Amino acid sequence: MHVLALNMGSTGLKAGLFDADTQGTLHKRTGTNIESRDEAPLATRADALLAELAQSPLLDATPDIVAHRIVHGGDRDGATRLTQGELDSLHILSTLAPLHQAPELALARAALMRWPACEHVAVFDTCWHRTMPDIHRHFALPDSLHDRGVRRYGFHGLAFASGMACIAKLAPTRARDRIVLAHLGGGSSLCAIRDGRSINTTMGMTPLGGVVMGTRPGSLDPGVVLYLQRALGMSEEDIDHLLWRDSGLRAISGESGDMRRLLASASPHAWRAIAVYASSVAQGIAAMAACIDGIDVLGFSGGIGQNVPAVRMAICEQLQWMGIRTDSIANEANREDISAATATVSTFVLPIDEEREMVLEAMLLKQARGRLNHAPGC
Structure with a gap:
């Protein structure tokens, strides 16, 4: 199974193509970095990035799954299947991360059109911090605002998860x-x-x-x-x-x-x-x-x-x-x-690899959905 990780940052796109088996073993075929032109409209920039990616040696195999890094996932606990409806829901959060969210969603929309037969998965930088105790999630503001989403989410979760994987190997x-x-x-x-x-x-x-x-x-x-x-x-x-x-x-x-x-x-x-x-x-x-x-x-x-x-x-x-x-x-x-x-x-x-973390999360979601689909009564 070929899994393509699209890691859109504030200055460009990092992409990696991985081979994955049913046991979750990953092999990274290749990766590439592509700088983006901020002055171009988002949709145009996304199309240009994917067109340049298509010309790179990275896509010598058609992906089965495309994993997308999305910075802000709100209250989501983990990776989710990316659909047009989910994209619309995530767009509401764009004002909270304007350098990242809107370009990432524009790239995801373009990728859905380019690879309509693939399974697309969104992985979020905020999910890593869902384990934070309640005292570290609250601002000193009324609970009514906290209940409306005015709270601490945290970011760079994929980087921190990869950093922990590095430490587990080093020490x-x-x-x-x-x-x-x-x-x-x-x-x-x-x-x-x-x-x-x-x-x-x-x-x-x-x-x-x-x-x-x-x-x-x-x-x-x-x-x-x-x-x-x-x-x-x-x-x-x-x-x-x-x-x-x-x-x-x-x-x-x-x-x-x-x-x-x-x-x-x-x-x-x-x-x-x-x-x-x-x-x-x-x-x-x-x-x-x-x-x-x-x-x-x-x-x-x-x-x-x-x-x-x-x-x-x-x-x-x-x-x-x-x-x-x-x-x-x-x-x-x-x-x-x-x-x-x-x-x-x-x-x-720590030589982190965010793209590997993205693929791991995408594979975990696929395995979880497979278990659900094969559960008694399904």
Whole structure:
């Protein structure tokens, strides 16, 4: 069985084709990354991405199942079969994740038309955090708003699930310990994990909150938004654009939200942005550790977390009081275990594979539906 994973992010498409058997064994045939053009209309962009994908060596086999990453699943507990009705339902959540949800749904609609005979499955970044205790899901707002969906959902669930799979391979005895995972990229978030389950995370109702990000501010005094509107006369559209696209590293540096460009810059504003980012992540790690009574393992993933030693070092140097110490040589070499000999916390660099997690969830859904279809009385 061939399963195609379509992982649409805010800057492009990652895709992977897997062979899967009935026992759930996966073999990744190949993968590819395709950058998207943000200026094009969503439907046009989706069609262009799929057309480019069709010309790649990736599709040397027709998929039987297509797995789609959808960032916001609301209260959904797991992967679901993707239909036109489900797409319409998920579209309601687009305002909560505008950089991701609408492009992902546009791609899914285009894929349904391109492969109408395939089974299409939606997997969600929010489902991983359904294990969070109630105290970490509530905002300090009236219950009536919580009941209407104004609550903390959390994101990057596929990355965190893959990170845990990496730890289970690297250090099997540590997988049930107190773990903080730091998924750091254009969007960044942290997760506190105990006994293999999400306990708390830095993002909330939308992917805007938490630590500083490439173009997003992270957690912000809500009074700032009211001031922008009331005192400065900014429109809802202007504020929306500011918070999603013109804040974070881009705003602080006045140059770019791309960490690679900032590291190559001689501007003091660029280095200030890097310092603010590292401080924000370090504070977030400490906050996540407080939710699980300490920390035994710290894991880094994502484009920054996995590939930028200088940023990892800047973060970890602020957390030496927690027992987090890195080996400079191992860190510079991007080794999987970068813990110093004197560290009491194990620190890993995790080569995550979100597409594999997507396929695993899609196969679990297929197996569950098969059991239901063959149950007595069906």
